[in-house]
Amino acid sequence: MFGTSLLGRLRRRDPGGAVLRRATRLTLVASLVFYGCRYGAGSSTLATYGLFGTIAAGSFAQLPGPAPQRARILVLSLPAVWVLIAVGSLLAWSTWAAAAGMLVVGFVVAFAGVGNPRLVGLGSAFQLFYILASFPPYQPGTLPERLAGVTVAIVLLAAAEVLLWPDPVPVSYRQRLADAADGVAAFLHAAAERLTDPHAAAGAQDRQRQRAYDVVAATELDRDPPGWAPTAAGAQDRALRICKVALREVLAEADRLAADAPPEPIPDLAAARLLRSCADTTRAAGRSLSPGAPAVNPADLDVAVERADAEYPVGTSGVREAVDVPRLCRDATALALAGQVRVFAVGCRVATGARLDAEDASVGLFEYARRGPWTLYRWQFRSHLAPRSAHLQNSLRLAVALAIARVAAGLLQLTHGFWVLLATLTVLRTSAADTRTALRPAVLGTIVGAAVSGGVMLVVDEPIAYAIVLPVTLLLAFGLGRLLGPVWQQALFTLLLTVVFAQLSTEGWRLAEARLVDVVLGAVIGVLAGVAMWPRGAGYDLRANATRYLSANADAVEQTVHAVLGAAPPPDDALNRVRRRMVLIDSSYCQYHSERHDPRHEQVNWDAVLSAGHHVVPGAEALLRRNPPGCLAGWPEAEALLRDSVGRLRSTYRAVADEVAHGQTPHPTPPATTCADQLDRIRPLLGEADPRSVRHLVEVDRWLAGLADSLAQVHPRSSM
CATH class of the missing domain: 1.20.120 (Four Helix Bundle (Hemerythrin (Met), subunit A))
Known part of the structure; x- marks a missing residue:
């Protein structure tokens, strides 16, 4: 009975047998290396470094990706391993020299994970290589044997990863993103059909909507194994993260558009035609993420946007009744949705390594793609050299602890x-x-x-x-x-x-x-x-970083509105501050998931906090592309309305940030009303307004409404 119970427990904890497969590979390699070095070559040094090299690289290192990728990482890590062993061997003559080296190595190895969190798993293995070599006996002459033992172990382990029971390849993040794009595209087609015929296939649209939400939710980074999540500072991983956010915004805009479907059929609606083009581009962009697929070309979407832009209804100056406010709002939402689809399409081009044209309308959001990889990594490291960086704190804590442990072991002369x-x-x-x-x-x-x-x-x-x-x-x-x-x-x-x-x-x-x-x-x-x-871990840092992050977003929103009113320059500096603080809050958020959570802090829906901020940067850039600075200058009534709206929104940001900072339950703001209701307060301004200014006002006001809707989601998960 006990044996049966134990086997059942093991199967439940390792349903795919991955742990046992890896343990078997490690056992075979470690045994072969140890027996060959200890009894074949007769060298204790070779055996020690061969065995511990296998254990460090095979157990303590949590490597990303499929078997060939893990094997390649192991082999490519050999120069770093040689350096660490050589430095440790040369510093082993003195306890204080070895401890100083441990302080430096401990920090550098731990902080190096900032550039690519998927390689953090190598950190513990690298620490072990230095630790093992930095202890007596001080024998620099044995360095060749030490390096040879580790090299044989790592090479054999890399070969075993590929040849002996390789782990099945999980669904890649790109495939998840492609599936999400396909689900969103189907919902866009259903929403377009509903706009032209509100009574057609309502049930089918509801099913498509639910599926779209399910597949988009599956693109959250914590749904994938750490080795597959796009968390590195490189151009392609950053593009995939932007694609995820853009796709979520496409779905949110489509939901708003579907909720504003007209009560009666409207044939040949411009918003519906644009929506169908968005669906086709979204599906094509998702499929381009598959290996060997051609890069997506958003040219057809650009043509559809130009056509919708030409048909944008603004009414006749002086005839307020001629303005079709619901259609005005629906078309504004469709154009905003098309902007997010274009961000997604360009992001897919960057993620697949396609060339980014200089005249691309979305180049501002992907300016980093023109930089070299070392520049991107330097930016990433510089962003984390801040007191509130969870990576900086973790690296310093670990380095100091290991250095103290090295001093204690040396002074006590432990064998x-x-x-x-x-x-x-x-x-x-x-x-x-x-x-x-x-x-x-x-x-x-x-x-x-x-x-x-x-x-x-x-x-x-x-x-x-x-x-x-x-x-x-x-x-x-x-x-x-x-x-x-x-x-x-x-x-x-x-x-x-x-x-x-x-x-x-x-x-x-x-x-x-x-x-x-x-x-x-x-x-x-x-x-x-x-x-x-x-001692408080990432929870405290997450709240502090979230507070600054939300405040920076509020500043960016306010400056964006002031820019379109002609009262301030474009908010480039404010948006850059948001990007910098986005790096820190993402880092704290990832670390927060690895800790035990204090029940008092579970009152905050952190996913919604991050989403509320992510709505601002791409949204502001897209808004300013379609509504250039100063486009609403000289319209006092519109200025008063927008200043009032942005003032209330800023107060909401400030209130949510204060509640998050103190671990309190954020009080949800009233959800946004329908499109026509939202624009009721704009109707009195439409009488003598310039038609283009009306369009700008509608788009800015709808953007602010969407931000308020995002903030309304920042409340406890249990109440959702």
């Missing part, structure tokens, strides 16, 4: 001092609460493992016995232990280390005692560092 740093690296988390949570299984598992190991070593003192059971302990530590939980994992890992070092030294049962002392010391250092340095 296996690198276990102290390994324990610190294992226990330390991004918040004090998570660090305390990791402490108990680490210490408890080590106690259990040390007790079992010590008992075994008192009874068995033949190295050949430990050589025989090495593959079994490897499979248990990295397969069964990982599936059963952290206590089991730590206990079995302790047993594994005992089995390994029983073949490399003659310490006997004292090896288990040393392991226990080292782990307790390292865990204490990790806990103290977690409590002393930014």
Whole structure:
């Protein structure tokens, strides 16, 4: 019964068998390397670095992507591994020199993940390579053996990734985005049909709408494995993130347009024709993300926009009754939707490496695509060199903790001092609460493992016995232990280390005692560092960054409106501030998902907070392309109306930011009314207005209404 229950538990925790496959690959490679180096070549140094190179690269490194990509990353990482081992070996002559090196290496390796979060998984492995080499004995002459052992291990592990039971390739993020584009396109076609015939296929449209929302929700970054989410600073990943936001905005605009369907059929409606062209472009752009597909060309959409622009109804000057306000609003919404579709199409071109033409209307949003990759990474690093950067705080915390652990291990002259740093690296988390949570299984598992190991070593003192059971302990530590939980994992890992070092030294049962002392010391250092340095974790930083982010968005909205009124220059600086703060809040948000959440802070829907801000930047740029600065200058009534609207919206931003900063429940603002109701207050202004100015007023007012609608979503998930 127990065996059946255990097997069922393992299947539930590893339904696809990925953990057991990887554990088996690691076991085969580690055993081959260790046996060949220790007993074949007769070198303890080769065996030590070969085995720990396999464990570091195969277990501690969480690599992204399919098997060929993981293998390529392993091989390409070899120069960095050689440098870390060489530096550690040369600094091992002095405790203080090794600790200073640990401080620098710890920070640089951790902070390097800013450029590409998908490669953060390599950080722990890189730290281990330096840690292992920086401890006595100081033997620079063994450096060739050390490098050779690690190189053989990594090359064999890379080959095993490709040749031995490769993991199935999950659905890529690009495919998810293509599926979402197809679902949104179907909804756009249904919405266009409903505009020309409100009584046709209402049920079908509802089904298409629900499917569109489902597939767009599947493009959220936390729905994909970390190795597949587009989180890097490179041009293509940034384009994919913009595509995701643009597609969500297309769906939101389509929903508003569908809600404003006329009560009676309107044949040959310009908005419907434009909507169909948007649907075709959206579907084509999504399909262009597939490997080998041709790049999307938004030329047909541009023609449809020009045609809709020419047919834009503005009425006759002086004849207020001639203005078809509902159609005016529907066409304004359709043009705004087309702008977001064009952003999506251009983003797909950048994401697939297609050339971005200089005359492209959306080039402002993708200006970064003209920069080289090193420039983009430099911008990313510079953005995170700020006190509120979660990456900066994490990197400093980890570097200081590891340096202190290295000093403690050196001053106490611990035989296996690198276990102290390994324990610190294992226990330390991004918040004090998570660090305390990791402490108990680490210490408890080590106690259990040390007790079992010590008992075994008192009874068995033949190295050949430990050589025989090495593959079994490897499979248990990295397969069964990982599936059963952290206590089991730590206990079995302790047993594994005992089995390994029983073949490399003659310490006997004292090896288990040393392991226990080292782990307790390292865990204490990790806990103290977690409590002393930014103990509140990403939750606190997320609230602070969200407050500044929302305030920056409010400034950008206000300056955008002042620009169209001719009272201020274009809000380039304000939009750049939003972009910079977007980097920090995204970083805090990603880290927040990896922590235990304080129930008091669960009152905020963080997805909605980020979406409210994402609505501003592309929206403001698209608005200013169609409504240039000063287009509403000299119309006092429109100026008074828009200043009143933006003032109330700014107050809402400020109120939501204040509530988010204090962890309170944001009070939802009243949802936006229908298009015609929203424009009722504009009707009195239409009498003597210039037709083009009426159009500009409608588009600006609808943009502000959409922003208010986004802010209305910032409320607890439980009440949604």
